[in-house]
Amino acid sequence: MPAQSPFDLAEGEPFGPHTLPYGVFTTAEAPGRRRLGVRYGHHVLDLSALPDALPSVVRPAHAELLAAPSLNPLLGAGRAVWQEVRAAVRAAVTAPEHRTAVAPLFHTLDAVTLHLPFEVADYVDFYSSEHHATNVGRIFRPNGAALPPNWKHLPIGYHGRAGTVVVTGTPVVRPNGQRKTPADAAPSFGPSARLDIEAEVGFVVGTPSALHEPVGLDAFRDHVFGVCLVNDWSARDIQAWEYQPLGPFLGKSFATSVSAWITPLDAFDQARTPPPARDFPLLPYLDDADGEPGGIDLRIEVALNGERLSSPPFSAMYWTPAQQLAHMTVNGASLRTGDLFASGTVSGPEPDQLGCLLEITQGKGPYLQDGDEITLTAWAPGPDGARIGLGEVTGRVLPAPDLGTVSAAPPQEAP
Known part of the structure; x- marks a missing residue:
């Protein structure tokens, strides 16, 4: 049988002439x-x-x-x-x-x-889903406010590690680190027992900006080249012990997986959608009320070992990528070609729309086991009923390396 012509696409093909990643x-x-x-x-x-x-x-x-x-x-x-x-x-x-x-x-x-399709210059990760942030706040602070007081006034984020951004298919080695639960008398060292995923959407910067010159909302299209899926792997036990007061560090920096395909931003023109209604007036540099719709109607699917786990909707994100970029540069920080910034975990209001195991299991687990494979896929509506595809992100968990005596408990001082 002759090979199929590359020009003959199946009906509903998400990587057709309107996508071109x-x-x-x-x-x-x-x-x-x-x-x-x-x-x-x-x-x-x-x-x-x-x-x-x-x-x-x-x-x-x-x-x-x-x-x-x-x-x-x-x-x-x-x-x-x-x-x-x-x-x-x-x-x-x-x-x-x-x-x-x-x-x-x-x-x-x-x-x-x-x-890996581009050389990553800097990596910033945000925390922009109200549903995710609320769910996590209730797990970590059951007796306090789910959201911190700044959450609805600015896009919260942290600066990640560009050197450990890896392309889809790269194995993810379970990280070692310090862990301590409230019940433990002292911290211990060893492989993370609460390895998690975070289904996210990433934005790749093309055109750089000058130092001390903020990038406004209306300049988003001039600087952002394209969109990709991101899995921000997270060691929750390491993260919980280290993150106060400065935020994520070793619990996040061991691996961040991205797609091998970057879909141009212009491919999503038909999928632009207004973000959820704001609860508070925004400061002028974040106020997008009079601009083009800043959200994107992306339908994500998370699969664990080939079985559907959840379907987080990117359209539910409280903060848009244009607002994230504006906030990231409002202090004068410059952009570089190859910068990557990610949305933070995408979650929706329904139980089958959660973007990480922490939320899905309400913090109780189980988390990822060695050998587990996670795959993220997504598409958006395009012109004339077409689908705009995003390249998948897949990663399989490998066992933690044996660090030998590094894991031994330190000697205790005499009383």
């Missing part, structure tokens, strides 16, 4: 040569070869960007170039007159190796 791949024939690609159905279009194949469609000035081994040069080129390249790619895969020239540039997905 970017990634980086290698082939078995050239494992040391990383190339930019665009996913189209179950194929990858080699962007490095597109300028030569379609010189009348791809501008010569863009050839060097498309020949790079990562997305960063394209990210830094700015929105006008992003739109020109996207239009050229769409023409390449949809115009019948280009099929003969473009067909040899496709590789099947199962014949390539996917890599």
Whole structure:
């Protein structure tokens, strides 16, 4: 039976001409040569070869960007170039007159190796779901207020570790660390017993900004290139002991998984939606009442070992990505090409819409076991009934390394 043409997409295919996400791949024939690609159905279009194949469609000035081994040069080129390249790619895969020239540039997905698509500059993670924050507050502070007093006035976040952002499929090694429950007389050291996930959405910065120049809400599209799924793996027992008073640290920094595909922000124009109603007036730099709808109607699914676990709705997020970016830079902090900022755990109001095991089990567990595999998938509504896909994020838990005497209890001083 002849192989299916890469131009023939199945009905409802989420990676069609309205999506066109970017990634980086290698082939078995050239494992040391990383190339930019665009996913189209179950194929990858080699962007490095597109300028030569379609010189009348791809501008010569863009050839060097498309020949790079990562997305960063394209990210830094700015929105006008992003739109020109996207239009050229769409023409390449949809115009019948280009099929003969473009067909040899496709590789099947199962014949390539996917890599981290961009070099991560900085990583910031937010805490922007009211449902998640309320649920966690009730678990950790059963006798106090679920939300801290600042929560509805600003997007809370923390600065993460860019060096441990890994591409989907990378195994996640159970971290070692200090743990102490209220019932313990002293902290102990060893593998996390409460390893968790956080289903999140990430935003990749393209155009940088200057130091001391905040990025306003209306400049969001000029700086953010695209969207990806994120799993912010979390060691809850390590986190609970360390996080006061400065917040997440080793309980988060051991691994953050992202998709191999970055879906352009412009692909979600049909999915823009207003965020939930605000309870308080917002300060001017966060007030989006008169701007375009800042939310995105993303439908996420979380699967544990192949079985659906929950379906968190991104449209329920209290703080939008544009507000997150505005707050992140309002003090004058600059953006760099390759910055990644994530939404924080996405959760909805229903029991089957929770984005982490801490919420799903109300803090009681069970948490992830060695060998468990978590997969995040998502899509958004597109034009004419199309679906806009986000590349999946998958990670399998491996046992913690044996650190030997590091785990031994320290000697006690004599009374």
